Amino acid sequence: METTWAHRLRETGLRVTRPRLSVLDVLSAHPHADADTIVTGARAQHPTLSPQTVYGVLDALVSVGLARRIEPAGAPALFELRVGDNHHHLVCRSCGVVADVDCAVGAAPCLSPSDAAGFVVDEAEVVFWGLCRACQQPAAAESVQFEAHEIRGGASA
Amino acid sequence: METTWAHRLRETGLRVTRPRLSVLDVLSAHPHADADTIVTGARAQHPTLSPQTVYGVLDALVSVGLARRIEPAGAPALFELRVGDNHHHLVCRSCGVVADVDCAVGAAPCLSPSDAAGFVVDEAEVVFWGLCRACQQPAAAESVQFEAHEIRGGASA
């Protein structure tokens, strides 16, 4: 495809900079990465990159809709590039791996709570908590727990 | 009713202490209170109560199932006493007020993602984001924003 990240950035009015391209690269490789993972990963291409810059880049990407921020309870925020398709997430209680899952009940019925109590709802956020396949094997669970932290986000659907 | 908090605590094997009763009282009055609100509220009955103690009490209550912890993205954790009925939450983007909402699609279908990707799911957490009735009136929005912080949790269904 000819739609490069540089193009996508310019389309949204953002300048094309090395930190931004690095962060986008890391996010392509780690579909659910936290800020720390992104800093570490992006330093492969840009060794002096600071965490604050990454936070700035992520805020910019999220605000123009190129990235989405998810915050599973009890864990640092994760970022993903899959946007605009109203999908949800499976989170493993044991190792923290995140997988994508399409909306459970069709198109976007998520947006219709049974009783909105006067609220105007614009988004439904769904997190399914459970155990990933690897963590269901008790013996393997411990070692997997450490591996999974390294490859956080490697188990996307 | 004759099921006092003291009873409920003993039933679960927890000792009955003043900090615990105070916290339970505050939670009864504020159905979605954060730790800080609880500390402040509980000090009405127990002025020397420390935040750490409240965190300890809340952990104890959550671990025996007397309370539930919810963590809306970007906000401190909230605690509620309504447990065991798989209900969800409406959160106002403007003022942070939280309201309860029953499971959108019947009994517990929330537990069935369309494709579980090998996960064994044990809970579905749903957060509906939007604007509460008060924050839908632009003119009033600003002043409401401050009020609502004080009465956080006052808008339960």
Place this chain on the structure above:
DNA sequence: ACCCTTGTTTTGAACTAGTCAACTTAAGGA
């Protein structure tokens, strides 16, 4: 009614994720 065990509270420090502000750098249109 008292004592003893063990769970709780207290006290104080520490930690993590993330934010803020002032300054420097560089993207990209003129």
Place this chain on the structure above:
DNA sequence: TCCTTAAGTTGACTAGTTCAAAACAAGGGT
């Protein structure tokens, strides 16, 4: 190439929460 302004850098700082050791008290046993 210059200039404007967005973006990156640097460093201090905060909120929310957790950890650890010592003091305390709930409630069962005697």
